[in-house]
Amino acid sequence: MRYKQGVADIRNTKKVRQLAAELRDECALRGVILVAGEAEEILAGKISAIARQLGVTERTALDRYLPDDVVHALAEVVGTEGVTYRRAVDAAEPVTLDIADIGRVIAALGMTMKLATDALEKPGGRADAFGVATDCADAVVGIGAAIRNTDGDDEVEIGGPTLVYTRKVLQRAIELIRDGTWACPCRSRHTQGATCSLQDNLINDLNLVGGWAAGAHEPPADQR
């Protein structure tokens, strides 16, 4: 409980607000526009990591151990991810799905959003969870628009940012469940090195949208 309050306090401090404003500017220079609260989340994640590493409170980490170039370094990371993302959008071949499969993908995005929302309440995974929840929302909005554009056709084409967001969040959810960052709510056995039934479902759903090529740490299950 103390920890959670610490996170909230840190984000509301004058220093973090100042750093967040700088981070937004630095990211904008690199072509990445951060949404409201995102810069604060990124900084809080960094501060929390330093605090854990050094065994000090977040307040102490913020006051004494934040590197001078922290904003620049974080902006570089965000900027690089932005470039990777834009390349992925450009390279993504659209996929065509029937309505039943679109339903599966939407359900998978909903499940991922639920897991991200649960993770938001826990220390440590906040920055990740916030990003995943935001990208999930974008993916759902994009898929809704794609369905609306079909005029009752049974096939729906998903491409561009919507496809990339969908792949990215499903891939990320699978990774976060696998490494234990996110608690998995499914009832099957969870053993190291093996996928549980929720992970299997998410992997199948990810494969429906063509898997995730750019930035994947591992190929989809059926290609290993």
Ligand SMILES: [Zn+2]
């Ligand atoms: Zn599970």
